[in-house]
Amino acid sequence: MSIREIKDKLLAIASVVRATHRTSRKTRIISATALGMTLLTFGAAGVAPLAPDASDLPVTLVVEELALPDLATQIASLSPAQQFVSEERVRSGDSLATLLDRLGVNDAQAASFIKSDPAARALLNLRPGRRVQATVTPDGKLLSASTLLADGDVPQKLVISRFGKTFATVQSDTVLEHRTEMRSGEIRSSLFAATDAAQIPDAVAMQLVDMFSTDIDFSADLRRGDRFNVVYESIWQGGEYVRSGRVLAAEFRNGGKIWQAVWLNHPGSADQGGYYDLNGKSLKKAFLKSPLQFSRVTSGFTMRLHPISGKWKQHKGIDFAAPVGTPIRAVGDGVIDFVGTQGGYGNVLVVQHGSVYSTAYAHLSRMVPGMRRGTRVSQGEVIGYVGTTGWSTGPHLHYEFRVNNDARDPNSIVTPQVQALAGVELQRFRSVAADMSHRFELLSPAGLQVASR
Numbered sequence: 001m002s003i004r005e006i007k008d009k010l011l012a013i014a015s016v017v018r019a020t021h022r023t024s025r026k027t028r029i030i031s032a033t034a035l036g037m038t039l040l041t042f043g044a045a046g047v048a049p050l051a052p053d054a055s056d057l058p059v060t061l062v063v064e065e066l067a068l069p070d071l072a073t074q075i076a077s078l079s080p081a082q083q084f085v086s087e088e089r090v091r092s093g094d095s096l097a098t099l100l101d102r103l104g105v106n107d108a109q110a111a112s113f114i115k116s117d118p119a120a121r122a123l124l125n126l127r128p129g130r131r132v133q134a135t136v137t138p139d140g141k142l143l144s145a146s147t148l149l150a151d152g153d154v155p156q157k158l159v160i161s162r163f164g165k166t167f168a169t170v171q172s173d174t175v176l177e178h179r180t181e182m183r184s185g186e187i188r189s190s191l192f193a194a195t196d197a198a199q200i201p202d203a204v205a206m207q208l209v210d211m212f213s214t215d216i217d218f219s220a221d222l223r224r225g226d227r228f229n230v231v232y233e234s235i236w237q238g239g240e241y242v243r244s245g246r247v248l249a250a251e252f253r254n255g256g257k258i259w260q261a262v263w264l265n266h267p268g269s270a271d272q273g274g275y276y277d278l279n280g281k282s283l284k285k286a287f288l289k290s291p292l293q294f295s296r297v298t299s300g301f302t303m304r305l306h307p308i309s310g311k312w313k314q315h316k317g318i319d320f321a322a323p324v325g326t327p328i329r330a331v332g333d334g335v336i337d338f339v340g341t342q343g344g345y346g347n348v349l350v351v352q353h354g355s356v357y358s359t360a361y362a363h364l365s366r367m368v369p370g371m372r373r374g375t376r377v378s379q380g381e382v383i384g385y386v387g388t389t390g391w392s393t394g395p396h397l398h399y400e401f402r403v404n405n406d407a408r409d410p411n412s413i414v415t416p417q418v419q420a421l422a423g424v425e426l427q428r429f430r431s432v433a434a435d436m437s438h439r440f441e442l443l444s445p446a447g448l449q450v451a452s453r
């Protein structure tokens with residue numbers, strides 16, 4: 001049998017093999033029918049893109065010319081009780097020796113092959129979290145080992161297999177599957193408590209915060225009973241979860257208002273795009289609602305007794321309490337107009353947004369390196385960190401929103417909108433939005449207005 005024939009045969013039963021890999025760690029394969037799977041695990045390990053369309057993928061045989069023992073002889077020499085399949089995740093501080101040890105491999109020949117073979121050496125990149133599967137004999141001889149190398153553009157499946165007294169390495173393209181997940185949740189204490197309860201990954205929760213941050217201040221505005229629906233991508237490989245992807249759509253009921261967002265790629269781009277409401281209006285606004293991602297307003301735009309001078313005066317800004325070192329984001333695209341110290345402001349940064357608007361960020365512990373007069377900054381970019389420099393009684397950000405250099409209450413100002421979708425793009429958006437609206441309906445058939453208790 002040629003390598004090609006073996007490969008084809010094994011790919012045909014890849015799903016069965018996958019089932020054996022999915023079983024719990026250190027599975028001892030004992031049943032009679034498992035014999036077939038065991039052999040196939042062994043063989044398939046030499047080929048292995050375990051994706052449905054795997055046969056379409058380019059497979060690179062790194063070591064091509066091998067004195068292959070007759071497959072029949074190999075099959076005859078194996079018995080069902082002679083194989084163990086195990087899977088381990090790389091831990092920080094792991095060496096090849098500690099990893100092989102946990103996998104139940106006690107095989108100096110295999111270890112030296114992995115260290116010396118140019119292709120197999122990729123296994124020495126012991127990135128914590130990486131999964132490694134191994135098939136071993138009861139006395140710890142390695143029959144095969146495999147892992148997913150997801151560093152490049154196209155993830156690679158690396159498989160090291162024993163063929164008699166020697167080893168071979170095969171590296172092949174693999175396919176990441178994109179699945180769509182739908183979840184909903186209700187705020188009881190905090191956003192993250194709610195997303196945890198709904199089994200939504202933190203990376204997705206952070207995207208929710210970002211996408212609605214021009215409308216909702218997630219620390220000040222959240223109310224018990226607020227609800228949300230979210231549709232997001234998850235990335236899988238060979239039936240195993242790899243990571244979460246982009247939020248495709250979400251809706252959030254905050255107090256009496258409902259905010260909705262649908263992702264649309266820019267034309268011809270796979271990963272550039274933006275969020276729009278269901279009418280095709282961009283969610284991106286000229287200014288973020290808060291320069292801090294999570295914060296608490298301690299003093300608004302009101303008359304107050306100055307904490308240090310003791311005189312009543314207009315507080316010409318908004319104070320956000322936050323620990324020293326909390327990142328401060330530019331609320332809009334602009335150019336740095338001032339960086340330095342200024343009397344009571346302490347370390348202060350001023351960003352000019354066009355000719356009319358500017359924003360000031362005061363009492364900073366430090367600026368982000370490279371921020372100087374004339375530096376361009378974009379909305380959401382971190383420009384400095386919360387501190388307590390200047391006339392300040394504790395760590396907080398003093399934020400000013402200025403119109404023609406006059407500090408104004410940002411909540412009272414109607415700021416310019418970003419342009420809406422039109423023409424062909426609006427058509428394309430409508431079809432994406434219709435699909436997402438349908439998913440929202442599936443998640444909460446009665447709509448978000450009706451609290452479900």
Ligand SMILES: [Zn+2]
Binds near residue numbers: 299318319397
């Ligand atoms: Zn202040």
